[in-house]
Amino acid sequence: MNVLPAHWPSDHPPVNFGKVGVLLVNLGTPDGTDYKSMRRYLEEFLTDKRVIEWSRWFWYPILYGIVLNRRPQKVGKAYEEIWNKDLDESYLRTYTRSQGEKLAVALKDLPNVHVDWAMRYGQPAIQAKMNEMQKAGCEKILVYPLYPHYAAATTATVNDEAFKALLKMRWQPALRTVPQYADDPVYIEALANSINQHLATLDWEPELVITSYHGIPKSYFMKGDPYHCQCHKTTRLLREHLGWEKEKLMVTFQSRFGPEEWLQPYTDKTVEKLAQEGVKRIAIMNPGFVSDCLETLEEIAGEAGEDFLHNGGEKFTHIPCLNDSDDGMRVIENVVRRELQGWA
Numbered sequence: 001m002n003v004l005p006a007h008w009p010s011d012h013p014p015v016n017f018g019k020v021g022v023l024l025v026n027l028g029t030p031d032g033t034d035y036k037s038m039r040r041y042l043e044e045f046l047t048d049k050r051v052i053e054w055s056r057w058f059w060y061p062i063l064y065g066i067v068l069n070r071r072p073q074k075v076g077k078a079y080e081e082i083w084n085k086d087l088d089e090s091y092l093r094t095y096t097r098s099q100g101e102k103l104a105v106a107l108k109d110l111p112n113v114h115v116d117w118a119m120r121y122g123q124p125a126i127q128a129k130m131n132e133m134q135k136a137g138c139e140k141i142l143v144y145p146l147y148p149h150y151a152a153a154t155t156a157t158v159n160d161e162a163f164k165a166l167l168k169m170r171w172q173p174a175l176r177t178v179p180q181y182a183d184d185p186v187y188i189e190a191l192a193n194s195i196n197q198h199l200a201t202l203d204w205e206p207e208l209v210i211t212s213y214h215g216i217p218k219s220y221f222m223k224g225d226p227y228h229c230q231c232h233k234t235t236r237l238l239r240e241h242l243g244w245e246k247e248k249l250m251v252t253f254q255s256r257f258g259p260e261e262w263l264q265p266y267t268d269k270t271v272e273k274l275a276q277e278g279v280k281r282i283a284i285m286n287p288g289f290v291s292d293c294l295e296t297l298e299e300i301a302g303e304a305g306e307d308f309l310h311n312g313g314e315k316f317t318h319i320p321c322l323n324d325s326d327d328g329m330r331v332i333e334n335v336v337r338r339e340l341q342g343w344a
């Protein structure tokens with residue numbers, strides 16, 4: 001809509017209005033696996049104060065002197081192993097785009113709602129998408145950080161970036177952000193379905209299933225981050241939904257970075273210990289990741305699986321993330337419809 005009231009001067013620029021935007025935002029991913037693309041991505045990621053909270057005086061010499069010289073090659077090789085060769089991009093981007101497209105179709109009954117997607121690091125950038133939405137007439141925007149559990153290093157940095165985009169706008173849209181949904185019954189049911197459906201494809205049964213969440217430094221938790229408790233809540237509700245014993249569904253934390261202590265128990269150490277103690281068959285799922293990505297495909301489906309088998313385990317399987325499956329889309333649509341109440 002861009003019809004101007006009769007009393008406005010004829011040379012007033014046309015202004016669109018009357019729409020509601022929904023912006024799905026995931027973490028981000030490099031544009032390619034080469035050194036330059038990897039370095040650009042890691043630099044943007046690792047200079048974010050919400051991610052690395054150390055003083056800049058201490059961190060920048062390490063980052064620019066060591067990390068950004070070595071890590072791009074090492075991590076670039078890991079990305080190569082899990083790259084979506086058909087589309088020449090990472091699966092995180094493929095699934096996030098598909099989630100945006102499928103959500104737009106699912107919300108067709110709300111004609112004023114405009115759906116798009118962005119990344120916190122890399123492209124498409126949050127600020128560019130927010131500008132586009134505002135120009136297209138979105139007077140209200142719902143920002144959806146694609147994380148079921150709140151962490152300052154993920155949810156808050158997306159929200160910061162979205163609010164920053166308003167700084168230069170004359171007519172700012174109203175902004176809502178999606179809160180954590182660790183205990184959402186639709187989410188818990190989708191996770192339970194994904195376990196049951198995946199296990200039904202196997203000719204063996206795991207002795208236990210590990211729910212492995214991305215870790216955060218323990219110091220962030222001690223400063224008040226609610227992430228750890230929300231992860232435990234998801235697993236507890238999932239266990240209750242499945243009717244399983246406590247020992248059959250474990251919580252672990254993966255993807256440590258740097259020398260600090262992170263949330264425990266660590267996924268890699270747990271997998272090795274279980275195998276050494278005689279456990280022969282396990283499955284791992286990643287309830288905190290809305291889409292499969294480096295951390296699930298390479299670190300868990302690849303490395304953790306190999307570690308388990310090398311230490312005496314016999315059967316290993318990785319349960320895929322909800323991605324853009326029907327159940328995954330039901331979770332996203334349900335969250336969006338709830339958070340749009342009174343707006344659309």
Ligand SMILES: C=CC1=C(C)c2cc3[nH]c(cc4nc(cc5[nH]c(cc1n2)c(C)c5CCC(=O)O)C(CCC(=O)O)=C4C)c(C)c3C=C
Pocket residue numbers: 027028029030042045051052071075090092147151153154214215216217227255257288289292293294295
């Ligand atoms: C101190 C560093 C990091 C914190 C804290 C952290 C928290 C955190 N991250 C995710 C989700 C993802 N992280 C991913 C990759 C990744 N994470 C870090 C560091 C921290 N993450 C790095 C340096 C990287 C890049 C890879 C590497 O160099 O090891 C990804 C995958 C992105 C992809 O393209 O596939 C996701 C997703 C969460 C949920 C979280 C805290 C709760």
Ligand SMILES: [Fe+2]
Pocket residue numbers: 214255
């Ligand atoms: Fe991470």
Ligand SMILES: [Fe+2]
Pocket residue numbers: 255294295299
């Ligand atoms: Fe990792």
